[in-house]
Amino acid sequence: MIAQTPEPPYYAVIFTSERTEIDDNYGVTADRMVELAKQQPGFLGVESARNAIxxxxxxxxxxxxxxxxxxxxxxxxxxxxxxxxxxxxxxxRIAKVERDYGFEK
Known part of the structure; x- marks a missing residue:
């Protein structure tokens, strides 16, 4: 789901990763981090995708x-x-978002 962010400026933290073969509750922890982040002051939204990267x-x-x-x-x-x-x-990577725009049917 695409995050609904406010009018810029705001900041984006971009986390890019390649996984090992070890799972050890990775998905549970990843879900918990999203839930915990949502509770933090200043949190605006999150988007995530996983394939090879x-x-x-x-x-x-x-x-x-x-x-x-x-x-x-x-x-x-x-x-x-x-x-x-x-x-x-x-x-x-941490970036300042100065513009955003989109399209929706």
Missing amino acids: GITVSYWADLEAITHWRKDIEHTIAREKGRADWYRVFKV
Whole structure:
């Protein structure tokens, strides 16, 4: 589902990853991280897709909200598990969204 974001500016955190073969409750943890992120101040929405490369984009009101999310203890534990088991490689990019537009039938 495409996130319904407000008028720009706002921020996007783009998480791109390649998984290992280890599952160990990955899906449960990923779902929990989305639910937890939704509870954070400044959270605006999320979009995610996974094939050979996984891409998750979360949207935030400001950089302070992103920093607050990064420091969340449960999110920190999940990141450590990701580094240890779930990801072969990942990249995080933070971008300021200055324009957005779309189309809907």
